[in-house]
Amino acid sequence: MFIREGAGQEYTPIQQLIKLVESQVSRDIITTGMPQEYVDFWRNKYYSLIAAAMSMKRFAESPRNFHVGGSMCYWDRRLDRGKVTFDANLKGSVNQPPPKMCAERRLLRQLHLGSLISQEGKFESKREDELNIYEPNLDVVGLVVASDQTTTVRSGEQPEHAYKEERAVLHPCGQCLNLLSHDGLVKPWTRIVMVNDVDRKHLVVEDISIEDLLKSHGDTKKFAGDYKTYIEDLMPDLE
Structure with a gap:
């Protein structure tokens, strides 16, 4: 999907994501009275973290259910809000x-992401396994x-399947x-876009295939296993 702005100018979803972080997120943080050093901290070191957290909200209103990694995101019409539930083992509720x-x-547990975003008025977490969006x-x-690192899975267009859907799964x-x-949700023609915050300031995009994802899965799992140490090293002040 492309968003038009101005005289024929188009923004891809990735460009929108960057635009959001550079404008709305920074402005929201500043208006809450957060010290400038924390504004710089979020902007530079956790650029993609803020962007990805913010980007969940649009699809939460979708009438259809969709998966985000090991979670299910859906719109609760009774409560009139989006909900995300987590199920890592595919068993039980x-x-x-x-x-x-x-x-x-x-x-999410390590970063207390729900609480952090809630302080800025974005969404709140009532339990570790549920985010209200x-x-x-x-x-x-x-x-x-x-x-x-963020991985976005996009379904491509085929003659027999005239539709586009976006799904996301990260590591x-x-x-x-x-x-x-x-x-x-993963089709043979699915295109995966990898967004890497290489130097904590700039986002770059690269296309990888399902086969590439499967080949790298071993390294991904190894990385995830040591994730607690990795996060503690990055964010000691937020514990």
């Missing part, structure tokens, strides 16, 4: 904390697993990938 955390839930925003969806564990594949 998605509203019950899984016995073994996937990388997504481990990150407000304020629809971008046309991309993402859930942070690493502050320097998928095996169960998360099974969720995507089992629900038919």
